[in-house]
Amino acid sequence: QSDSKLEELLEKEFKNENIENLKSILNDPNNNNIILNIINKQDNDGDYLLLRATIMNNIEIVKLLIDYAIEKNITLKINEKNNDGEYPLLWATTKNNIEIVKLLIDYANKYDIVLKINEQNKWGNYPLLQATDKDNIEIVKLLVDYSIEKNIPLEINEKNKMQNYPLFWATYRDNIEIVKLLIDYANKSNITLKINEQNYNGNYPLLLAIYKNNIEIVKLLIDYANKNSIVLKINEQSDDEDYPLFWATYKNNIEIIKLLIDYSNKNNIILKINEQNNDGNYPLLIATDKDNIEMVKLLIDYAIEKNITLEINEQNQMKNYPLFWATYRDNIEIVKLLIDYANKSNITLKINEQNYNGNYPLLLAIYKDNIEIVKLLIDYANKNNITLEINAQNNDEDYPLFWTTYRDNIEIVKLLIDYANKSNITLKINEQNYNGNYPLLLAIYRDNVEIVKLLIDYANKNSIVLKINEQNNDREYPLHWATEMNNIEILNY
Template sequence: MEEKFYESIKNNNSTELKKIIKAADENNITLKINECKENGQYPLAIAIFNNNKNIVELLFEYAYNHNIILDIKKIEWVIRAINNGNSGMVKLLINHANKSNINLNINEKNKSNENPFLIAIVNNDIEMLKVIIDYANSKNIILDINEKDEYNEYPFLIATSKNNIEMLKLIIDYANSKNIILDINSKNNFNNYPFLLINIENNIEMGKLIIDYANSKNIILNIKEKNICKEYPLLKATSNNNIEMVNLIIDYANSKNIILDIAEKDRYYNYPLLNATLNNNTKMVKLIIDYADSKNIILDIKEKDKFYNYLLLKATINNNTEMVNLFIDYANSKNIILNIDEKNLYNDYPLLSAIYNNNNEMVELIIDYANSKNIILDINEKNTKKEFPLLIATYKDNFEMVKLIIDYANSKNIILNINERNNKTYPLLIATSKNNVEMVKLIIDYANSKNLILNINEKSKHKSYPLLLAIGVNNIEMVKLIINYANSKNIILDINEKDVDEYYPFFAIAFKNNIAIAKLIFKYANEKNIILNINEKNSKKGDYPLLLAVIRNNIEMVKLIIDYANSKNIKLDINEKNQSNECPLLKAISKNNVEMVKLIIDYANSKNIILNINEKNNNIYPYLMATSKNNVEIAKLIIDYANSKNIKLNINEKN
């Protein structure tokens, strides 16, 4: 029976335990509930370790019924109940101890040098902490609330690390009630201490609480000490972007005549002013600068972090003009020359960042500062993404910015890399894609003034080029500008080249339905003896210029294409369909355009091309389309054409 008794407890089987207790009572057998097994386990200890309150209650009930003092042999048992977070179990053990006149050594430590009070705080269990305090008070026991574990952790420190202000207040209230002075400055093995931890946790209320307690006990807080990561309170407050906490630290330091180490770095080379700058917090930057001035501390505003970022660069990256002004003013006041051209790990620098943020005012500010210090800016320098000022300014479509860059380059006799490519794109290409004629003119004028030849046929990664893009944005002035420039430099434009979408100049012209540009391109092609690809199909949709002109219902464009084809002895593919099964004749009929239908028939006759007049699209063929449109003239044209070609029309076929 004894074996079954232990097994039922070990297996958490309260039902079986009840049966065993009942059987033992019926047979006048007294169970050995205080006896230790060979493996060193006691029945009560097993139940506590299994966190089984029901079995513990059964054991206590059995003990009371049989006048047995069930001993709580070790504080480890209570500690296990605390670790399990089971306040009900702890209360049960305390009630049993009181009932059995057992005094629990509530300050006793386990093998890790932890006592119950410390463990409750480690578990962030405020209810358990209250149970322990109530028990200690009931027994007039003074709790060891400053005791440290093997890692030099202690209750006040752990409560701050748990970010639990209610627990911290409970500890302070208990300490005050017992006239205990809390250890609020000691460090653990990681060199963390309470005031540093509240800054790591970013808890302003806890910070105020600790300062109030320290002041009430005439304790000077450690507010400058570093942990093993070289972190300290002011550094963490700035990292957390908490200006209220920064003010709290500065006010406390001033009240205690403590000079803060405002330039100290952590192991990642971060420091307070850099953190404030990274967080784009202008008020905090001003606060730190004002504090430094008040203590006659000269800030190293040229200092870099592990990525080689420095204050001025980060301010430009954050697009903060006010902060840039702040650093320039501070540097001037301290006779510091700013490293305005220095690059970070990614080769970014202030001018490039200001341009990237499309901030003209900031660009002017940087240029003015450089001029005032006789610094020549590297305005052709690329970052690791191969971006450079002129490229980014054109990408931002900022004419004034491009002009600023050109004017600065001219003033310093710097030749801009206007043909430089990034990912196969370049300033002129970007300016045309942005449909910015004035910027294109500016780039051309600059190139001419420096005797530079623009690469106007160079293609992007999508195989686009300036002429194709100018046509794509439907801008005749830009097309003229490109043609005139090419002529002035004896450059032959690539007017048949396709991009990745298989667009080429004349296809784009037909797509955009622009007669004026079409005439311009025909004229240019004739002057340069270039034969235009006017039959070329776009493989993605199967469209081609003549079909597009008909789809756009533009008879003038159709005539223009036919005239050009005739002049070059090109036979137009007028029966070709696109992927929607559309062909010129059927589309002309669908547009109800008699003149267009005549034009197509006349062209076919002139070239001995037999039109597919019985061809269907979506079960609709030309004659049916004409009748559905109620257009007698087109229907007659089709019948006449069929008769002239001995073609039998499918006039009875249904759609």
């Protein structure tokens, strides 16, 4: 065959990854001279057969080319870069193929070739960076061992175009063994690791370790910083405005919070505790959402100790705020903590604001059937001259009197009526929610004569015509439920 035809045939079988046909072409003695000219030839993109085989992640073709080169005593190109700066070892690590990495190292050793292990491609990527990105500790070990054996200082700090670097990827991949390997290599090689550098979206190792909720990596980073006189970044925010204390609270990890507080105290750093991220969330808000009273206490104590006015009223994008979450989580101790802190700090708590679906503390407290929180809210409103919201409806058209009749709680019904009377507010007692239910219907459904009497009495005293015939979405109405319950007293009343 002519050179061009054989090259076309080889190209076709190569693209099709047809191993048997490739073997036939390579083993045909008539093709030897032509193959010798082709095997290391680089095309217009700078690619050559071995490089392409690693790009294809085809170990059989890699073996075939290496075996052929050994048999014919050809020195195979294994370090040349293409136009994008890529080379076989880089692609082998990018493809996460440890067997190809081993083949390349073995071939290089056999022919006394020193492999390129630090060269970056046009995107700034290099083998160790790719190995950490791929979370492959075996390849990382191979590269470290190879660099030590060949006395090559391994690049462990270089960033790619996205500003990522090995320690960044090791923490992002949550791989403590790779983190330890990098620290150990850096120590033995007298290299200071980059531990504070931020990537293109502002993330950095400590922030990532906390995001991954990995306290062991957090400890390693703090220990490394201390031993190397590095002031660790503990307040820097990412492009999403996230920061270490934020993630520690979000991950509900009290031990990491304590580590951050301890480190900040020892290094005379004031922790960010009020900053909101892009979703409007901040540590205290998250701690109340997580229903973690110990965390709430830690944040309050830290704020008092550092003379910081703690943010206790800010709403996130969903319009949630600390008191909202404390009532939603049904946690009276956190409610008390917030009220106590607000009083001592001369802050007026938001107690009426509605979130994105229209809920608010009093409505939530009644939904949770928690009379103690209801009393706390009423007491706080009275002491701070706030008119408590007792009629607002949420997106489902639910409102306080609706929920307390549904919960069958006569004491809360009495509290609402008493508060309404003292505050000169007329209670909503007839409004129907999204499925058509309303207080009188619910009270009869619960077979609660006392609540029925209270509602009728309240309506009479306030000149309200009580709904007694309205049907809900299931076509149920007061007389229907009274007869279903066989409650003669309600029927007669």
